[in-house]
Structure formats: C-alpha cells, structure tokens
Amino acid sequence: MAYLDHAATTPMLPAAMAALTKELGEVGNPSSLHAAGRRARRAVEESREAIAAAFGARPSEVVFTAGGTEADNLAVKGLYWSRQKERPRPRILASSVEHHAVLDPVRWLVEHQGAEVVWLEVDSVGRVDARQVHEEIASDPESVALVTVMWANNEVGTVQPVGECAAAAAPFGVPIHSDAVQVAGHLPLDFAASGLDAVTLSGHKLGGPVGVGALLLGRSATPAPLIHGGGQERDVRSGTLDTPSIAGFAAAATEAIDARRSREATIAALRNELIAGVIEQVPDARLNGDPRLDEDHRLPGNAHLSFPGCEGDSLLMLLDARGVHCSTGSACSAGVAEPSHVLLAIGSSPAEARSSLRFSLGHTSTRADVDQLVAVIGPVVERARAARASTAAQV
Amino acid sequence: MRVLAALSGGVDSAVAAARVRDAGHDVTAVHLALSSNPQTFRSGARGCCSLEDSRDARRVADVLGLPYYVWDLAEQFRAEVVDDFLSEYAAGRTPNPCLRCNERIKFAAVLDRAVGLGFDVVCTGHYAQILDGLDGPELHRAVDPDKDQSYVLAVLDRDQIGRSLFPLGDSPKAEVRREAAARGILVADKPDSHDICFIADGDTKGFLASHLGERPGHVVDSDGVVLGNHDGAYAFTVGQRKGLGLTVATPDRQPRYVLSIEPTTNIVTVGPREALGVNEIVAERPRWCGAQVVSGEVFAVQYRAHGETVTATVHVDSGLLRATLDEPASGVAPGQTLVLYDGTRVRGSATISAAL
Numbered sequence: 001m002a003y004l005d006h007a008a009t010t011p012m013l014p015a016a017m018a019a020l021t022k023e024l025g026e027v028g029n030p031s032s033l034h035a036a037g038r039r040a041r042r043a044v045e046e047s048r049e050a051i052a053a054a055f056g057a058r059p060s061e062v063v064f065t066a067g068g069t070e071a072d073n074l075a076v077k078g079l080y081w082s083r084q085k086e087r088p089r090p091r092i093l094a095s096s097v098e099h100h101a102v103l104d105p106v107r108w109l110v111e112h113q114g115a116e117v118v119w120l121e122v123d124s125v126g127r128v129d130a131r132q133v134h135e136e137i138a139s140d141p142e143s144v145a146l147v148t149v150m151w152a153n154n155e156v157g158t159v160q161p162v163g164e165c166a167a168a169a170a171p172f173g174v175p176i177h178s179d180a181v182q183v184a185g186h187l188p189l190d191f192a193a194s195g196l197d198a199v200t201l202s203g204h205k206l207g208g209p210v211g212v213g214a215l216l217l218g219r220s221a222t223p224a225p226l227i228h229g230g231g232q233e234r235d236v237r238s239g240t241l242d243t244p245s246i247a248g249f250a251a252a253a254t255e256a257i258d259a260r261r262s263r264e265a266t267i268a269a270l271r272n273e274l275i276a277g278v279i280e281q282v283p284d285a286r287l288n289g290d291p292r293l294d295e296d297h298r299l300p301g302n303a304h305l306s307f308p309g310c311e312g313d314s315l316l317m318l319l320d321a322r323g324v325h326c327s328t329g330s331a332c333s334a335g336v337a338e339p340s341h342v343l344l345a346i347g348s349s350p351a352e353a354r355s356s357l358r359f360s361l362g363h364t365s366t367r368a369d370v371d372q373l374v375a376v377i378g379p380v381v382e383r384a385r386a387a388r389a390s391t392a393a394q395v
Numbered sequence: 396m397r398v399l400a401a402l403s404g405g406v407d408s409a410v411a412a413a414r415v416r417d418a419g420h421d422v423t424a425v426h427l428a429l430s431s432n433p434q435t436f437r438s439g440a441r442g443c444c445s446l447e448d449s450r451d452a453r454r455v456a457d458v459l460g461l462p463y464y465v466w467d468l469a470e471q472f473r474a475e476v477v478d479d480f481l482s483e484y485a486a487g488r489t490p491n492p493c494l495r496c497n498e499r500i501k502f503a504a505v506l507d508r509a510v511g512l513g514f515d516v517v518c519t520g521h522y523a524q525i526l527d528g529l530d531g532p533e534l535h536r537a538v539d540p541d542k543d544q545s546y547v548l549a550v551l552d553r554d555q556i557g558r559s560l561f562p563l564g565d566s567p568k569a570e571v572r573r574e575a576a577a578r579g580i581l582v583a584d585k586p587d588s589h590d591i592c593f594i595a596d597g598d599t600k601g602f603l604a605s606h607l608g609e610r611p612g613h614v615v616d617s618d619g620v621v622l623g624n625h626d627g628a629y630a631f632t633v634g635q636r637k638g639l640g641l642t643v644a645t646p647d648r649q650p651r652y653v654l655s656i657e658p659t660t661n662i663v664t665v666g667p668r669e670a671l672g673v674n675e676i677v678a679e680r681p682r683w684c685g686a687q688v689v690s691g692e693v694f695a696v697q698y699r700a701h702g703e704t705v706t707a708t709v710h711v712d713s714g715l716l717r718a719t720l721d722e723p724a725s726g727v728a729p730g731q732t733l734v735l736y737d738g739t740r741v742r743g744s745a746t747i748s749a750a751l
Contacts, residue, residue, distance in 0.1 A: 316464075317423070317462075320462060321462065383511070386511045387508045387509075
C-alpha cells in the first residue's frame with residue numbers, strides 16, 4: 001500500500017501515542033481543585049507551553065479547541081461578532097482559496113448576518129496579493145471586520161504571503177486570521193513574528209490525534225465565543241479540557257518541530273521525485289500550484305497534478321484498486337464531487353479541475369510509495385481516458 | 396468477472412451485490428449520485444437521490460467488504476431524464492423516467508464508463524432474468540410477478556443485456572428481504588421505493604407546476620362543450636379519472652376519463668369509459684432486445700408499468716411499430732412504452748405515439 005494522502009490525515013507519531021495513552025489511563029478534570037485535577041491541569045499547561053514554544057506563541061495565546069474546523073469557526077465568526085460591538089463592520093476579506101472550514105462560516109455570516117465578503121483574488125499559482133488586502137481596507141477601513149488568509153493551501157500547496165498581509169492590515173487595526181492547519185509542523189511557523197492576530201492549528205495533520213486543535217490568539221484579539229459554558233479557555237472557549245488529546249497534540253508538535261528540518265527535506269525530495277516520475281510516465285500531466293518547489297512557496301509534501309482527458313474520481317478508483325491512496329481534493333456532499341473552488345479560482349476550467357489528483361507525502365512516506373505510484377500511473381491514466389471517451393461518446 | 400455493482404442504498408441492490416460477491420466475482424460498488432441538490436435526510440426512502448440513501452449504500456458496501464465510490468451523474472441525469480420528463484409532459488405525453496434512466500444512464504453512461512474502466516458487467520437489483528437463448532442472452536420477466544421490472548428494462552439491446560447481471564430475477568421479494576436480514580444488511584426492512592426518485596415528496600403535479608408554470612385551460616367533452624377548467628394540461632394522463640375538476644355534471648351520471656391532451660391548444664378532452672378503448676397502438680423509436688421482430692408476429696403487449704398484457708399482432712415499418720390489439724384496451728397514454736413479450740421473454744419496446 002502506498003499512502004499518499006497525508007494532507008488528509010497523517011499517522012500518529014509514536015511520542016503522541018505514548019502521551020495520549022498515558023493520559024487515557026489517568027483521572028482528573030483540569031478544572032477540579034483537588035490533587036487529581038491539579039495533576040491533569042499540570043499536564044494541560046505543560047502541553048500548552050510546549051505548543052506555544054513550538055509555534056512562537058506565549059502560553060496564554062494558546063486556546064485549545066476540538067480541532068481545526070472549530071478554531072477556524074471561532075476565529076471567523078467570533079472575530080466578526082466582536083468587531084460589531086462599537087459600530088457595524090460588515091466586510092470580511094477572505095482569500096478565494098480558503099478551506100471549507102473558513103469558507104462556510106464566511107458564507108454563513110453573509111447569508112444570515114448581513115456580512116459582505118470581499119474575495120481576495122489569487123494568481124495562476126493560487127497566491128493572494130497583499131496589495132489587494134491594503135487597497136480593500138484602505139478604501140473603507142472602518143467597515144472591515146476581519147481578514148482571513150490561509151497560510152498554505154490544502155489542495156495545491158501554495159504558501160501565502162501571510163506576513164505581508166498582516167503588515168497590510170496592521171496599520172488599520174483590522175484583525176487578521178490565518179488557517180495554518182497544513183503548515184504547522186511542516187514549515188517554520190512563528191506566531192509572534194508573523195504579525196497575525198489568530199492562527200489555526202490542528203492536531204492530526206502533524207502527527208497528533210484527531211479531534212484536537214488550537215487557535216493561537218493574540219491577547220488583544222477577543223473573539224466572541226461560539227461555545228458557552230464554563231469559560232475554561234480564556235472565556236473564549238468552554239468545555240472540559242481533553243487532557244489526553246491535548247497531551248498527544250503537544251507531544252506530536254514538539255517532535256514535529258524538533259525533526260522538522262531534516263524530515264521535511266526528505267519529504268520534499270521524495271515529492272520532487274514523485275512529480276518527475278509521474279510526468280515522465282504521463283508527459284501531458286500538469287503540476288498545479290507554485291512551480292517553485294522550495295518551502296517558501298510550496299508545502300514540502302504536496303504534489304497536485306491534472307491529467308487531461310481523465311475524471312479524477314476514475315483515477316482515484318483505479319489507483320485505490322492498485323493500492324495507491326490519494327485524493328481528488330474535492331468537497332463532497334452525499335459524495336457528489338464538485339469541481340474544486342481552488343482550481344476554479346486559479347483559472348482552471350471545471351473539466352480541468354475534475355481531472356486533478358492531490359498526492360501528499362508525510363513522515364512515513366518512502367521511496368517505495370513513490371515507485372508504486374509511478375509504476376501504475378501510466379496505465380491508470382490510459383484506462384481513465386478510455387472510460388471518459390466511451391462515456392462522452394454515449395451522452 | 397470484474398463486476399460493478401450499483402448500490403442505491405436499498406435492500407434489492409444490496410442483496411444483488413452480495414450474491415455476485417458470493418459467486419466469487421471481483422465486485423466494486425458504486426452509488427450513483429443523480430441529484431445535484433440532495434435533500435438532507437428526507438423521511439422515508441424513495442429511490443436514489445438522498446444523503447441518507449448514499450449513507451445506506453456506503454454501509455452496505457462496508458458490511459459486504461466492497462470498495463465503494465460515488466459516481467456523480469447529476470448533470471447527465473438532469474439533461475437526459477429530468478429535462479426529458481418535463482418536456483414530455485409539456486408536450487401532452489406521459490413519460491416513464493425509470494425507462495429513460497435505464498436507457499440513458501444506468502445501462503449507457505454507467506455501463507460504458509464501467510467497461511472503459513475495465514469492468515466486465517454491471518450488476519443491479521432489478522427484478523428480471525437474463526437467460527441464455529439460442530442467439531445469445533435474453534431478457535425475461537422475473538419469477539415474482541409483483542416485482543417484475545422487465546418492463547422498465549425493455550430498452551436494453553442485446554449487448555447491454557450481455558453486460559448486465561440481475562441476480563434477483565429468480566427470487567421472490569420476501570426471500571430477498573429475509574436474505575438481507577440474514578446477511579446483516581442494515582437496510583433489510585427499508586421500504587420499497589415506488590415514487591419518481593427526483594420528486595422527493597411524491598407530488599408529481601406540484602413538481603410539474605413549479606417547473607412548467609400554471610397554464611390555465613378548459614376541460615371539454617368530445618363535442619367541445621366546456622365541463623371545467625384546469626391549471627395546466629400537462630398535469631393529466633390519458634385514462635385518468637380523478638381530479639378532473641369538472642364543474643358541469645355529465646348527463647349520464649357516469650365518471651369521465653381523460654381521452655386526449657392537446658398541448659398546443661391546452662385543451663383536455665374527457666369522455667365516458669367506452670370512449671377510452673383503443674384497437675391499435677402506434678409507437679416510435681423501437682428497440683430490440685435481440686433480433687428485430689418480423690411484421691405479423693403476435694405478442695403479448697404491455698403498455699404501462701405493472702399493467703395487464705393484451706394480445707396483439709405487430710407490424711414494423713420505417714421506424715414505426717403498429718400493434719393491432721385482439722381486444723380493445725383502455726388507458727393507453729402517449730409517451731408510455733409499449734413492450735412486446737412472447738411468454739416471459741422480452742423482445743423489444745417502443746414509445747407510444749398514438750392510440751387509435
């Protein structure tokens with residue numbers, strides 16, 4: 001089996017499993033005042049400090065959530081709501097290539113709360129331009145509730161100029177959030193240096209457990225809570241703290257950061273071989289996203305390719321049958337694949353968007369995985385093309 | 396064989412896939428997403444478009460240990476089936492969308508894609524039998540007469556029949572339900588689907604009205620006397636008795652039936668039951684399940700799903716099929732399909748264009 005879908009979820013790191021299972025065997029609510037509670041509280045706070053250290057934040061800036069989606073919702077909806085206190089600020093500036101965990105809350109605010117969204121355009125590699133952030137805010141600074149620009153795109157892997165965007169927003173005092181779910185543990189991430197007000201992290205994308213994440217939240221940022229009931233996390237997020245998951249998340253973050261430089265260099269080298277190998281077998285396959293493969297421009301584990309004349313879901317099925325696991329990177333409702341909004345935003349046609357696959361590598365990837373894909377991709381593409389041709393002829 | 400099993404999320408397709416898997420074939424499951432706007436968890440189970448059906452199909456595949464994928468055919472389904480359904484009604488005919496779907500989607504777009512991807516056959520939970528004949532595979536009625544679906548499959552040609560598997564054709568429905576329960580298939584007691592899958596609430600008239608708009612017109616008798624008004628001639632079917640909206644009592648106190656629908660003048664003509672009888676059915680676009688029939692052959696013809704058959708002598712001439720009936724039939728609606736049977740064997744079908 002060649003697992004090439006680490007951007008969906010990556011195997012848990014041994015240190016994370018050890019920390020998680022150790023805590024699963026303990027008792028204690030971190031909010032309790034007795035010894036068992038204090039023990040759990042200590043585990044949570046040490047985890048908070050470890051995550052803060054890993055990502056250039058202060059411990060008090062780490063707000064634990066039940067995953068990246070919740071953290072994105074807290075940032076987008078929470079900041080939007082809190083920004084309406086002094087005066088109406090209807091505008092949200094959001095990149096057009098955001099993950100659905102950001103897109104959907106933005107759309108919900110537009111549909112139900114009178115928000116107005118300004119979609120920040122991207123170029124042909126999927127990159128926003130910080131000048132547009134500046135121009136849009138400068139045109140009417142008081143009307144902007146927040147800016148949200150993901151740190152790196154989950155589909156095509158393009159790294160965004162989030163520092164420049166933060167610098168563009170700062171003079172106006174407009175809070176800026178970034179979804180860094182694909183970045184944390186894989187690229188340098190220094191919250192303090194970034195100038196961002198809020199950054200989303202997820203446990204399971206960096207080798208921790210599923211169901212835990214965090215919002216790094218500058219102390220001046222005060223989103224309205226989504227979840228009320230106890231105020232455990234800075235009164236911004238309520239709910240009993242999940243000590244085992246938090247401990248597992250922190251152990252994974254620490255290991256990922258310690259090993260980051262050498263591990264990500266290995267992953268990037270394998271990724272480059274994957275791209276070269278696939279294009280050698282399928283010469284008209286096209287790499288989407290930034291062709292500059294260094295970590296300033298592209299996620300180390302990401303390879304996103306279009307295969308003209310194929311349906312992505314045919315390719316996925318044929319590869320799956322041959323033990324290669326990858327993703328069409330498309331949103332599903334009842335499993336109905338829609339052409340990726342990311343690819344449409346970078347100028348692909350719906351047919352091109354549907355012909356694409358994302359291969360994503362991670363800490364367990366090996367050359368054998370790449371070889372397995374390269375060995376089968378040629379015949380698989382040929383077959384998918386034949387299937388599409390016969391269907392097209394019929395309809 | 397490499398088999399592509401279509402799973403609707405219902406019990407029949409689940410048992411069909413299970414039987415084929417048990418026979419030792421290499422089975423992959425697909426759920427066909429036919430609606431681009433699936434309704435969330437609508438009540439009951441009505442076919443093939445809901446989120447709940449797709450989840451049920453996934454669970455069936457899990458239980459059977461089959462790889463499972465969703466194929467998005469919403470665009471083709473809308474263009475080939477839903478739009479056709481609307482334009483047929485708008486033209487005063489009464490289409491059967493299940494036949495259309497089998498002809499254009501399940502045994503065309505899906506089958507072709509499956510073959511292209513390396514599958515040998517497509518398997519569904521339809522109740523019909525494929526038997527070896529002298530000249531190749533033949534389509535036959537299912538053994539369970541209540542469930543027989545050979546009528547809606549009569550648009551398949553011999554190649555399509557040869558690339559299809561209907562593992563339920565030899566079983567009564569009750570046995571299929573028992574088998575599903577014994578296999579631990581969670582949808583074993585899910586109700587049968589009867590309605591048109593893309594009309595979620597079963598309100599065909601409302602669906603037509605919302606898409607075609609209200610087009611008020613008169614309901615008249617065969618002398619042209621106005622007996623009532625309607626909101627759209629498209630909402631009527633030849634042979635229909637209820638919901639005619641007659642405001643003038645008929646002299647003989649007998650019920651009236653729709654005799655004809657005239658889309659251009661928007662007039663619905665009604666008359667007594669006797670006036671419904673037809674002796675000849677004309678049908679177009681014949682499709683043969685095997686060899687083309689020879690003019691003068693006698694068949695049992697069926698002119699609507701779940702209907703009776705009538706003995707008829709059939710003539711085929713320049714793309715038109717004429718069936719001369721031994722005894723008058725009533726409720727023959729243009730747009731429905733005329734299917735020719737000899738015994739249990741399906742010989743072909745054509746779309747009814749006129750009843751004389």
